[in-house]
Amino acid sequence: MNKSAQPVHAKILAFDVFGTVVDWHSSIVREVQALRPAVDGKAFALAWRAGYRPAMARVMSGELGWTRIDDLHRLILDSILPQFGLDDFSEADRQHLNTAWHRLDPWPDVVAGLTRLKSRYTICTLSNGNIGLLTNMAKRAGLPWDCVLSAEVFHAYKPDPATYLGVAKVFDLAPAQVMLVAAHQDDLAAARECGLQTAYIERPAEFGAARPKDVSPDPANTWHAKDFLALADQLDC
Structure with a gap:
C-alpha cells in the first residue's frame, strides 16, 4: 500500500477483467483442445491474445470504425486458424470458439473475494470486452x-x-473516489493519470505457467495484493 496515494475513500471498485478476474489462457486452451485435441492449445491461446492490441489499434487509428471485442476476436481468430492447420473449421465451429471468451473461468479467489469487496464497495467491470x-x-x-x-x-x-x-x-463521483483493480501496470498507470486510485493484483500465471509474469510492486499504486481475498483483507471487507 502507498498510503500517501489514498487521500480519499474510494466508493467504486472498477475491475479489469481479462487476466485480472478470469484466467483467459487456461480457458482458451481448454476450449480449442475440446474441438481439436492435437492442436497446441497453449500456443493457440497466446497467438489469439497477441492479436488483441493490434486489432484495437486499427480501431483507435480510424482504420476500422467502432468494433466490439467479440468482432475483433473473430477477425483475429480467422487470421490465426491457418497457422494451426485449422482453416477447415466450419462456420459453426468458428462461432462456437469465438464465444469461448464468454466462457472464461475465474481465478479461484475471485467469487469469494468479489463477494467480500461488494459488502463495502460498489463493484463493476471496466473492460474492453463488450457488454x-x-x-x-x-x-x-x-x-x-x-x-x-x-x-x-x-x-x-x-x-x-x-x-x-x-x-x-x-456514478457522479470524483475520479479519486474510483479505484481501478487490475493485473496490468500499464492499465493502472493510465488510470492514475486520470486521478483514479489503483490496486495491483498479482496474476503470475496469466500467460500460462511456462511464462510467469513479473509481479513486482509499483509504489505508485495505492494497493498491491496477491489476489482478491488479500485485497479484501487490506480494505477491511
Whole structure:
C-alpha cells in the first residue's frame, strides 16, 4: 500500500477483467483442445491474445470504425486458424470458439473475494470486452457485479481517458473516489493519470505457467495484493 496515494475513500471498485478476474489462457486452451485435441492449445491461446492490441489499434487509428471485442476476436481468430492447420473449421465451429471468451473461468479467489469487496464497495467491470460478453461471463461464472461497464459504453478502449473518467461520470463521483483493480501496470498507470486510485493484483500465471509474469510492486499504486481475498483483507471487507 502507498498510503500517501489514498487521500480519499474510494466508493467504486472498477475491475479489469481479462487476466485480472478470469484466467483467459487456461480457458482458451481448454476450449480449442475440446474441438481439436492435437492442436497446441497453449500456443493457440497466446497467438489469439497477441492479436488483441493490434486489432484495437486499427480501431483507435480510424482504420476500422467502432468494433466490439467479440468482432475483433473473430477477425483475429480467422487470421490465426491457418497457422494451426485449422482453416477447415466450419462456420459453426468458428462461432462456437469465438464465444469461448464468454466462457472464461475465474481465478479461484475471485467469487469469494468479489463477494467480500461488494459488502463495502460498489463493484463493476471496466473492460474492453463488450457488454454481452461480460454479462454472459458473469452469469456463467457467478460473478456478483453491481454494474457491468465496458468500453462499448464509452466507445473508447482502455487506455483512453474516456474509459476511466467515464466510470466516475456514471456514478457522479470524483475520479479519486474510483479505484481501478487490475493485473496490468500499464492499465493502472493510465488510470492514475486520470486521478483514479489503483490496486495491483498479482496474476503470475496469466500467460500460462511456462511464462510467469513479473509481479513486482509499483509504489505508485495505492494497493498491491496477491489476489482478491488479500485485497479484501487490506480494505477491511
